[in-house]
Amino acid sequence: MVHLTTVNTPPHSGSTSGAEDSSATSLRQVQQQLKKVQLQLADHDDCYTTSVYGSRFANQDLPKSEMPESEMPKEVAYRMIKDELSLDGNPMLNLASFVTTYMVSEYLTNPITVVTFRANTPPQEEEAEKLMAESFSKNFIDYEEYPASADIQNRCVSMIGKLFHADVGAGEGVGAVGTSCVGSSEAIMLAVLAMKKRWKNKRQAEGKSTEHPNIVMSSAVQVCWEKAARYFEVEEKLVYCAPDRYVIDPKETVDLIDENTIGICAILGTTYTGEYEDVKAVNDLLIEKNLDVPIHVDAASGGFVAPFVVPDLEWDFRLKNVVSINVSGHKYGLVYPGVGWVVWRSAEFLPQELVFNINYLGADQASFTLNFSKGASQVIGQYYQLIRLGKKGYRAIMSNLTRTADYLSQSLEVLGFRIMSKRSGEGLPLVAFRLPEVPAGAEGEPGVRHYDEFALAHQLRVRGWVVPAYTMAPKTDDLKMLRVVVREDFSKSRCDALITDIKLCMGLLEQMDQDGVKRQQEYINKHHLTSSKSTHNHPKFRKEKHSLQGKTGKTHAIC
Template sequence: MLHKEGHSKRHVKHIELPAGYNLLSDEMQKLKVTGGASMAGSQEDGSGSFSIPKEGLPESVAFNLLQNELTLDGNPHLNLASFVNTTTTETAQRLIAANINKNLADNDEYPQMIELSQRCISMLARLWKCGPEHTALGCPTTGSSEAIMLGGLAMKRQWEKKMREAGKSTAKPNIIMSSAAQVALEKFARYFDVECRLVPVSSKSHHRLDPLELWNFADENTIGVFVILGTTYTGHLENVEEVSDVLDQIENQHPDWSNKNIPIHVDGASGGFVVPFAFTEEQMRRFKLARWGFDHPRVVSINTSGHKFGLTTPGLGWVLWKDDNYLLPELRFKLKYLGSIEETFNLNFSRPGFQVIHQYYNFLTLGKKGYRDEFNGALVVARLFCLELLQNVQLKDMFEVVSSIHERFDGGRITLDTIVREPEAFKPGVPLVAFKLSKKFQERYPEIPQALLSSLLRANGWIIPNYPLPASSDGSDKWEVLRIVFRSEMSVDLANLLLNHLQQVMHRLTRCYEALPAQLQEKGRAREDMVRNMLLTLATHDEDEETGGEHKKNYRGTC
């Protein structure tokens, strides 16, 4: 996040206190934070929190100040907006603490840490179906955002090479992705001078890339297609095989193109771990997505986030190329540094290495079975949540589920027994639930804004985003959805507690709605607007009121 120099926008309202009244103890009042001025005095000119003090505070005091201030943050375990892992075992924490000062850039000083990184690359290559005829290569990154940049840049350079060899212009490259793409994919296009061709989604395409739309977007200047293995909006898997089939048809109709075999980069930020561990080959075949990894000829690179479903601490991503040929030498740097020659391709240099150690530790301690159990458990809880959302008497007809992991292949009715005993009967996807107020509920209570649910649940500590669906061709982007990410720590008990709070919120809203009109004298449309505006006010944060209304909230960057 970018920050401007100055004061925080958040706490702009001040309370006038009686003369001589001090919030801080005498000891704290005497502590000097800025030259010659007490802490209280420094706050008067607004600089206390935004200038480096001339004299530092004792460590214990600074610790307590920060610890108290940080309690205002949300509880990470109740942050159901985020895909980022929030649990770490005590043993893993000890390993992290012992290696917290190691720099991943110092290959010569920490050779064994670099060896662990190479082992992780090999493990991921096999996980993503890289065959013996290829030798994959890759690197750790700070997250999927950096990994996307590297994958996209490699495709751009390959396209430029093809076009130069054919004597054609390299002036107008473009890249294709669905409008459901996470913002990092668009950032690649903007930062590296590539035209971003966003394909609108629709309800029919399940709010993911519709391969048939490629006819309207692909041309000789297309450097590649980003295919998302689990969108952040609804968790749906975009179909590598169907995208490739359409690209085959397009290229067959243009034999004059010098850019043949348009490559696919798979954005597996979440699905890169979930899909190979959680779903059987038979499930993926029934979903018509048997080949999503390096076993597909068009897939040249894949990224994932270790700090999401790789279950590490924040700050780790991975990007792999199927073979050495897909990463041109011109992008690699050979540096004589710190005692040895290093070959690198990244946007960062010095960075912590403990996340890589944590990743390898997870591979060892969890193994395939451990990861499978973690993800299957999360999927079971997510499906049980959907079952209650749709069939609970207290919530009957109030919600519609937009995500699909609760749907059976045969279209049959979901039951507790099938969820627990027949996980292979359900469609694959990232363990999240995207849902919205039902059409029936909205017709009965048209003035109740869905955003209010998110705000009222926040009072119980739950952080659940409410955001519009991606740009669409059928108007479905006018819908807003609530999204819950079911990470491994989301137990059945916790999900039941959330459902209870959701029931309470819905009961309060409907009771308030039904009681309020009787207390108002206004009639007709003016009264309806008043009701809606009163309720919407409760869901509006102070920051939103100050910005002038141009900002449209969504959670594309929350990953």
């Protein structure tokens, strides 16, 4: 059916009825009044052409230090920011970071599944990203408004706790407790706070001094441990590495303990070489010496690897003195950043005075975090991965990564590199390596190479690869090293491409003279974005001397 409507005759044309004439008169009066109103109209130049690059915005600097007065079309804002971000490295070629660059890839768990390929990325499951995107607007702290999201966090804590062999609660207030965090750094801060407070309470009950608390840890710890000790005024007692040992020595660790020791940090997968520290040996020595000192396991990277690759390795709550564990969901937990988890053996090890009961938006809730408002997306993403992959899926992925790391180790060894990391699942799926020793001269003089690991890292960067070079922890004879983190998207074919480029870069460096390499390195140190003169680095805080990097030259490794 066609619907018809009348065509109205303009008021000024033809004859009109009395009512129509009155209406027209009123309209003209309104129009006359409007002419007297002075409006502040936008400039006509605020429009733009259909081409972003044909608009005036393409010929102007993007605002950098102050908000602009006027608006910008959404298409222009998107394109200009995207262009700025194009100067970032390719996350898939960033072999420095443990952080997940994309989520579940079906070909790793089900090779025959048909999946959709996106430009420049491996196949991904849109369901994971869709779930997370749909939760961007949820403030996780609002338990009353989003009870299902809060329950999902509790499920994740329970699953992760059981993965670490935590006791299952038989009733309210019994069994392991834990919480989500924005990453392992926050989790470690919370664990240090809990250990310090528990130590302080015990000392006060005994009528003893609560001054000068200390914590025992490796000199190879990630920088967040140094931050926690400094921020919470805890002295660092360091177990130093050696040229042939890159983890703590259990006996030396226990020997450093005194009455002011709040706890011991043991690392399940060090940042530099990925090696697992011997948590069981430390635990057994504590029991043997009847020392009531808690162990916190920093399982930021290894917590989602060891249970699936070396399930019989005892490092978790199976050990009596392990009271808390942190793990990063955004590393081998396979979730986009940032989400981390911390779990305590039981509520006994989390002092009640650190937990706040907050009535927020209508619901009472227990809170032990450094942050308050945060999105629910990453927690939901973690739950998706845990139930989507299951133990079988995680086991398949971590086994593949371990095999790829072993293959890369063997290939680099053939090229003459010295491998510093463990193999066959005895450490994280990464490869730490350094240049081979230079043979002595014909008359016995020591061999000299005119380039080092940092020069090789730079040449690989020119090829697009981000392979970091580091100076190892103090007292290791200033060892330099390179590190490749094998993540889920690092396939064998990409591994072969890396090996080919390493050969090419070494050949190029061999052809350069010593002065050429030196001038290149000096130029990089002076002009690179991460140099001490970079605009990212405030002049007041350059060349700090309080951290291990400032004191010894150790590099704060990327994690």
